Amino acid sequence: xxxxxxxxxxxxxxxxxxxxxxxxxxxxxxxxxxxxxxxxxxxxxxxxxxxxxxxxxxxxxxxxxxxxxxxxxxxxxxxxxxxxxxxxxxxxxxxxxxxxxxxxxxxxxxxxxxxxxxxxxxxxxxxxxxxxxxxxxxxxxxxxxxxxxxxxxxxxxxxxxxxxxxxxxxxxxxxxxxxxxxxxxxxxxxxxxxxxxxxxxxxxxxxxxxxxxxxxxxxxxxxxxxxxxxxxxxxxxxxxxxxxxxxxxxxxxxxxxxxxxxxxxxxxxxxxxxxxxxxxxxxxxxxxxxxxxxxxxxxxxxxxxxxxxxxxxxxxxxxxxxxxxxxxxxxxxxxxxxxxxxxxxxxxxxxxxxxxxxxxxxxxxxxxxxxxxxxxxxxxxxxxxxxxxxxxxxxxxxxxxxxxxxxxxxxxxxxxxxxxxxxxxxxxxxxxxxxxxxxxxxxxxxxxxxxxxxxxxxxxxxxxxxxxxxxxxxxxxxxxxxxxxxxxxxxxxxxxxxxxxxxxxxxxxxxxxxxxxxxxxxxxxxxxxxxxxxxxxxxxxxxxxxxxxxxxxxxxxxxxxxxxxxxxxxxxxxxxxxxxxxxxxxxxxxxxxxxxxxxxxxxxxxxxxxxxxxxxxxxxxxxxxxxxxxxxxxxxxxxxxxxxxxxxxxxxxxxxxxxxxxxxxxxxxxxxxxxxxxxxxxxxxxxxxxxxxxxxxxxxxxxxxxxxxxxxxxxxxxxxxxxxxxxxxxxxxxxxxxxxxxxxxxxx
Amino acid sequence: xxxxxxxxxxxxxxxxxxxxxxxxxxxxxxxxxxxxxxxxxxxxxxxxxxxxxxxxxxxxxxxxxxxxxxxxxxxxxxxxxxxxxxxxxxxxxxxxxxxxxxxxxxxxxxxxxxxxxxxxxxxxxxxxxxxxxxxxxxxxxxxxxxxxxxxxxxxxxxxxxxxx
Numbered sequence: 001x002x003x004x005x006x007x008x009x010x011x012x013x014x015x016x017x018x019x020x021x022x023x024x025x026x027x028x029x030x031x032x033x034x035x036x037x038x039x040x041x042x043x044x045x046x047x048x049x050x051x052x053x054x055x056x057x058x059x060x061x062x063x064x065x066x067x068x069x070x071x072x073x074x075x076x077x078x079x080x081x082x083x084x085x086x087x088x089x090x091x092x093x094x095x096x097x098x099x100x101x102x103x104x105x106x107x108x109x110x111x112x113x114x115x116x117x118x119x120x121x122x123x124x125x126x127x128x129x130x131x132x133x134x135x136x137x138x139x140x141x142x143x144x145x146x147x148x149x150x151x152x153x154x155x156x157x158x159x160x161x162x163x164x165x166x167x168x169x170x171x172x173x174x175x176x177x178x179x180x181x182x183x184x185x186x187x188x189x190x191x192x193x194x195x196x197x198x199x200x201x202x203x204x205x206x207x208x209x210x211x212x213x214x215x216x217x218x219x220x221x222x223x224x225x226x227x228x229x230x231x232x233x234x235x236x237x238x239x240x241x242x243x244x245x246x247x248x249x250x251x252x253x254x255x256x257x258x259x260x261x262x263x264x265x266x267x268x269x270x271x272x273x274x275x276x277x278x279x280x281x282x283x284x285x286x287x288x289x290x291x292x293x294x295x296x297x298x299x300x301x302x303x304x305x306x307x308x309x310x311x312x313x314x315x316x317x318x319x320x321x322x323x324x325x326x327x328x329x330x331x332x333x334x335x336x337x338x339x340x341x342x343x344x345x346x347x348x349x350x351x352x353x354x355x356x357x358x359x360x361x362x363x364x365x366x367x368x369x370x371x372x373x374x375x376x377x378x379x380x381x382x383x384x385x386x387x388x389x390x391x392x393x394x395x396x397x398x399x400x401x402x403x404x405x406x407x408x409x410x411x412x413x414x415x416x417x418x419x420x421x422x423x424x425x426x427x428x429x430x431x432x433x434x435x436x437x438x439x440x441x442x443x444x445x446x447x448x449x450x451x452x453x454x455x456x457x458x459x460x461x462x463x464x465x466x467x468x469x470x471x472x473x474x475x476x477x478x479x480x481x482x483x484x485x486x487x488x489x490x491x492x493x494x495x496x497x498x499x500x501x502x503x504x505x506x507x508x509x510x511x512x513x514x515x516x517x518x519x520x521x522x523x524x525x526x527x528x529x530x531x532x533x534x535x536x537x538x539x540x541x542x543x544x545x546x547x548x549x550x551x552x553x554x555x556x557x558x559x560x561x562x563x564x565x566x567x568x569x570x571x572x573x574x575x576x577x578x579x580x581x582x583x584x585x586x587x588x589x590x591x592x593x594x595x596x597x598x599x600x601x602x603x604x605x606x607x608x609x610x611x612x613x614x615x616x617x618x619x620x621x622x623x624x625x626x627x628x629x630x631x632x633x634x635x636x637x638x639x640x641x642x643x644x645x646x647x648x649x650x651x652x653x654x655x656x657x658x659x660x661x662x663x664x665x666x667x668x669x670x671x672x673x674x675x676x677x678x679x680x681x682x683x684x685x686x687x688x689x690x691x692x693x694x695x696x697x698x699x700x701x702x703x704x705x706x707x708x709x710x711x712x713x714x715x716x717x718x719x720x721x722x723x724x725x726x727x728x729x730x731x732x733x734x735x736x737x738x739x740x741x742x743x744x745x746x747x748x
Numbered sequence: 749x750x751x752x753x754x755x756x757x758x759x760x761x762x763x764x765x766x767x768x769x770x771x772x773x774x775x776x777x778x779x780x781x782x783x784x785x786x787x788x789x790x791x792x793x794x795x796x797x798x799x800x801x802x803x804x805x806x807x808x809x810x811x812x813x814x815x816x817x818x819x820x821x822x823x824x825x826x827x828x829x830x831x832x833x834x835x836x837x838x839x840x841x842x843x844x845x846x847x848x849x850x851x852x853x854x855x856x857x858x859x860x861x862x863x864x865x866x867x868x869x870x871x872x873x874x875x876x877x878x879x880x881x882x883x884x885x886x887x888x889x890x891x892x893x894x895x896x897x898x899x900x901x902x903x904x905x906x907x908x909x910x911x912x
Contacts, residue, residue, distance in 0.1 A: 655883030
């Protein structure tokens, strides 16, 4: 194969000291992409995490004769701190100081294929793989040293990568050869005793923060290659509209413009200067005439629309005889909750750099999945995956399937038209707002019976939603591919089944309810483009379920925390609920006029991190504004690698969710999407931030890592609604809980 | 030809004077700190100081900036010697994706130069024009408080004010 990769991208990682590893291969893999879709795949083999696909130590750890240690992960840094956590794991298990580890993240030219960095899977998949691979590497090195020294391995110890014993010192680098670490990981062996950890479990400062805060090259937006030119795209008013005409000649005559790229209805412009490209884009857009395209829904009627669309009925949970039970004296509680379409809304629009050279194509992208993105781009271009390399560089916050993959496809299409010139493409704000795949609108209808003793006699929960996953591949899930002459349209949906679920994620109650039925009404069509937005259906399901549990507790005259604890069996769930309640001071809370407390709990996906949130709110009667006071959360993520990283994710999840919950709704009419900037899609600003957020991290030494990045969003939303109900007596069930809706509820 | 003063050094450019400052900073001076966020003055990612006051560099044409002292994130410190506000943000681990943080630091710097002892409410109100999507607000507020209480003296002294 040609090598399309300029030397400057190699970063010299493997050049120093000649790492003696020749056996590492990154060939095509058998399994589907990991990430969201991994939920579909059956468990493979016995090895944990991503070792299932890459069982050899040297897929993860390479040690050079000069003692350099290169750790590989197929996951990407998204600002969640994964780089630092994986470095901590490797350093702990190899027993070396942190600066000794060099980490290589997602790059189809170098790292394992770990699919998508999504679904809070990075620690469970990559962290677990590196944990066991590094532990085994240490054991292999110790065994070899013991043989050379002729002493029992138990008499040896490791000091920062130097094996010490029998009065001698042997560096790791002296022991390695090209096959030493090409051994299968035997994960039955324990990683070393968690009680002796000195690096894992510590709040090690993140390695990516200082460069970001001092203006180093930190994002794909900052990548500057020699001879680089700038591109902007022009998109139609609606997804599948066709281009009738555009004044390409006039735009190509503008200052600095190198050319317009047109392929069917796909339009982009390339210029020497970035602002020249922006001006040319504006002119091209003004001259473009479009026709046709789908009719968008009316935002005011989203909930009715969702319930009226054809859907597939999936009974995802059933206990007991079903139907309304409870007999005489049972009281029915019924409620319907809705969620509008919502945005990822990354602060920096999507960006990518492409370079077509010597028959190959390299794309630098903030995609969550370099391998899946490569497959989709290759399919779109009709070329072999072998000639495409996708290298991850960080972008502005991710939060799921945003515009990153599309921008990478833009860079590929435009770079192909300008061979030999690196092309940087950046979307405009309006394009990000209008073209990113949204989080799906949803409706939940819940009904339950309360027996005279306050017990739940039956439980029925129905949810309606379009898909939460349209990730590429296939190529038809790249928006640019819709517009090409050889159009790939419409996008393809995936419905992730239980237990992780997609639309129905966290729809199964975590509580012991003897007579429960949960039904997903899955809508296969897409009135608006949608895909994975942080926590998928869990945000809405936890909002609805935990609001409804609160309504039941209220109807039963029970304390909401006690009502939950009475139905929670998992001791780890009970512990986070109790910890959040205790640290908040639930029992001693004093209500005031317009001031109340709210509580909610969920275990993300019913499989990952446990999170409970308690908070106080004040509702301003005149304005209807919900002011969030003190927030206390408790989280159990299994073995803690970086407590500050976990706290950061939980804090951020609460604050982000408090924006989704109070402010956010994609505004759309049949004529088009109206949410085109931060004025027409307002989000939380500093004056709306909580008074304080305190996170209690429960450590579980030796327990498996549990994904944390999406654990807090659902509980935070329900805690807000529950606190508003506690403060005012008004129950709000339609997201977002805007000041206008609060005012209306208080008046009515 | 437009002559700018960026981080204490003159810079001459023959770029169209209507060009917003952000593009000159990023592409001609190769300064990464100011980021493109919205191009509309709604998010603050592009903030820099002009004569000590925060401006949106995505909107401000270079033609109106001649003779004004422009300070970018890079003018506040380096990775080896971060400025007091940068150091406070690092100390508080006040970032997730970090894309908005350079603008936050620049705007916080401007506040500390004009008001060495702002109240918490003043800080929140002052930061209102800036958006963070990761929900890092609590850490950003803590970092600004830390810069005021602990690390801000150098900033204020540099600006000729009396430390509190």
